[in-house]
Amino acid sequence: MGEQEMPTGGRGKRRLGVMGGTFDPIHHGHLVAASEVAALFHLDEVVFVPTGEPWQKSHSVVSAAEDRYLMTVIATASNPQFSVSRIDIDRGGATYTIDTLRDLARLNSDSDLFFITGADALSQILTWRDAEELFSLAHFIGVTRPGHDLTDDGLPKGGVSLVEIPALAISSTDCRARVAQGDPVWYLVPDGVVRYIDKRQLYRGE
Numbered sequence: 001m002g003e004q005e006m007p008t009g010g011r012g013k014r015r016l017g018v019m020g021g022t023f024d025p026i027h028h029g030h031l032v033a034a035s036e037v038a039a040l041f042h043l044d045e046v047v048f049v050p051t052g053e054p055w056q057k058s059h060s061v062v063s064a065a066e067d068r069y070l071m072t073v074i075a076t077a078s079n080p081q082f083s084v085s086r087i088d089i090d091r092g093g094a095t096y097t098i099d100t101l102r103d104l105a106r107l108n109s110d111s112d113l114f115f116i117t118g119a120d121a122l123s124q125i126l127t128w129r130d131a132e133e134l135f136s137l138a139h140f141i142g143v144t145r146p147g148h149d150l151t152d153d154g155l156p157k158g159g160v161s162l163v164e165i166p167a168l169a170i171s172s173t174d175c176r177a178r179v180a181q182g183d184p185v186w187y188l189v190p191d192g193v194v195r196y197i198d199k200r201q202l203y204r205g206e
């Protein structure tokens, strides 16, 4: 994969990646996406932001925010470039990325923001709250995901970069179904997350 054309940011500013997700559970698809984008876009840090209430999720029962937050901490703890933010959980109510980005911009005025999304999420972005304003707060980076077309059709020119990353056909939906059926999730999610799911008996009744 070649060097990406760099979006112009403020000179000398930190480059902060933002990986939003429900992370129910976090899996290696999320981690590879963040790691690849961090390297390609020379990010100083990637902050993972677990959603409070993900209003567009099709499955009705989303695990407790604290469980999703702790799994995200466990999964990212060993990488010094990765951190986890509670802003969407602590704000309460439905999570809108416009609020995430406004809060992060205020808390990180020394940084340019780069919001990382998989191809499926990127294709839905025009349905998000205040979609047109999102692109003034962050540069969006869409990454390939097996089973989904990666396109920036209809999105503002210069506001989005598309990148190919190693294909991992892993989804949280499949991980939950596997646990429910008694199938392994080893190597689909980090080892500590396997242990946490087991300890908290998550996804057993689904």
Ligand SMILES: Nc1ncnc2c1ncn2[C@@H]1O[C@H](COP(=O)(O)OP(=O)(O)OP(=O)(O)O)[C@@H](O)[C@H]1O
Pocket (backbone or CB within 6 Å): 020, 021, 022, 023, 024, 028, 029, 030, 033, 116, 117, 118, 119, 120, 121, 122, 143, 144, 145, 146, 168, 169, 170, 171, 172, 173, 174
């Ligand atoms: N395997 C993957 N490869 C690339 N991007 C991914 C992958 N899995 C998830 N993403 C991206 O990570 C972000 C957060 O995803 P999310 O937490 O909803 O996981 P998910 O696997 O899509 O969950 P679910 O199956 O419950 O819908 C989204 O932008 C999504 O597109």
Ligand SMILES: O=C(O)c1ccc[n+]([C@@H]2O[C@H](COP(=O)([O-])O)[C@@H](O)[C@H]2O)c1
Pocket (backbone or CB within 6 Å): 019, 020, 021, 022, 023, 049, 051, 054, 055, 056, 057, 095, 096, 097, 098, 121, 127, 128, 129
């Ligand atoms: O802002 C919105 O209206 C909006 C609608 C759906 C999803 N998002 C964000 O997209 C990211 C991935 O969401 P999800 O539901 O696929 O886990 C996460 O950061 C969500 O907050 C945002």
